[in-house]
Amino acid sequence: MSDKYVFTLDENVKQFAEKNLKETDESRDAALEEIKRWLIEEGPHLHARLEDKYILPFLRGCKFNTEKTKAKLTNYYTMRRDQPEQFSNRDPLLTEIQELVKLGVFVPLRRTVENRLVIIIRTAVHDPKKHKQDDVFKAGKMILDVAALEDELVQIYGITAIFDMTGVGLWHAKMLTPNIVKKTVFSWQNYHCRPRQLEFINAPLYINVVLRVFKSFMTEKMRNRVRVHFGGVESLHEVVDRDVLPPEYGGNGESMESLVKYWSEKLLSNREWFAEDEQYKAE
Incomplete structure (x- = not known):
């Protein structure tokens, strides 16, 4: 896919992410694939972004626990629906x-x-x-x-x-x-x-x-x-x-x-x- 994520940060960051977030090239690819599949097959009602760069922050925030990531994504996109006073009409010119x-x-x-x-x-x-x-x-x-x-x-x-x-x-x-x-x-x-x-x-x-x-x-x-x-x-x-x-x-x-x-x-x-x-x- 054209939006496929490529890790471009330095080696120190890579080591930190692996030690603290359990992020490796393998865990990242597998988790991104699982979350995308879940969003397409089971979570279409969320109408979530499917690009790697928008899914990856949630995976990192959940230390690549995919079940926690699914829960957080559900909460996040539900919040965007249920709180229009904060998430609708986000026009910087207002x-x-x-x-x-x-x-x-x-x-x-x-x-x-x-x-x-x-x-x-x-x-x-x-x-x-x-x-x-x-x-x-x-x-x-x-x-x-x-x-x-x-x-x-x-x-x-x-x-x-x-x-x-x-x-x-x-x-x-x-x-x-x-x-x-x-x-x-x-x-x-x-x-x-x-x-x-x-x-x-x-x-x-x-x-x-x-x-x-x-x-x-x-x-x-x-x-x-x-x-x-x-x-x-x-x-x-x-x-x-x-x-x-x-x-x-x-x-x-x-x-x-x-x-x-x-x-x-x-x-x-x-x-x-x-x-x-x-x-x-x-x-």
């Missing part, structure tokens, strides 16, 4: 998406840490009286999709997510209803790239009240990946090198303004892909 992207609600860095994608999520930079929480998550997922498509290492090494809690107030907390939180955690656990670290910085003293709600919907493995940093960003530098972080977070890396501009332009350049991608969801 005013609400433009505003949120330019505010910098969700900003991947362009340098990695131990090959992991680092994402800064500014949880309170938007106005909760103006912007819907579903639109915030929608904009974030759009950026994540583009970032993950561009960098295959994300699939193998995962993501370090930094949640900047600066400015979180009562109205932000009110938007995080149990239903919204449940949807959010379900999405994290069934998306095509894995959060390996969840770092909360500039956290208010009542952060544990908020996190308790989130953790109630998490698997134990994900709960163990949550870490809270009090008193500024100093302890974050033990997790993410200063050379990677923007100056706004005490680092020497690219500025938030420059990163926001980059991802805003990236979304616009992928507008046709978003329009084409919207058809893929459970029937």
Whole structure:
């Protein structure tokens, strides 16, 4: 097939994938064949993408356990159907998406840490009286999709997510209803790239009240990946090198303004892909 995947990453990545994900040329070919056959024969109601490059991230996220991959694919494409508020009309030109992207609600860095994608999520930079929480998550997922498509290492090494809690107030907390939180955690656990670290910085003293709600919907493995940093960003530098972080977070890396501009332009350049991608969801 013309879309057949070819491993082009270096030997160190190949060894990491084999040791940590059980990925070899043989296991990859066999698993891709099995999942494609299953999607064609038993899962046509999912209306899933059949190209290698869209199946492989799910296999990697499930360490090539094909039964877990089938479950995750089912959850993912069902989620895309059942949450139109986050997965339909993903047009980068929409005013609400433009505003949120330019505010910098969700900003991947362009340098990695131990090959992991680092994402800064500014949880309170938007106005909760103006912007819907579903639109915030929608904009974030759009950026994540583009970032993950561009960098295959994300699939193998995962993501370090930094949640900047600066400015979180009562109205932000009110938007995080149990239903919204449940949807959010379900999405994290069934998306095509894995959060390996969840770092909360500039956290208010009542952060544990908020996190308790989130953790109630998490698997134990994900709960163990949550870490809270009090008193500024100093302890974050033990997790993410200063050379990677923007100056706004005490680092020497690219500025938030420059990163926001980059991802805003990236979304616009992928507008046709978003329009084409919207058809893929459970029937």
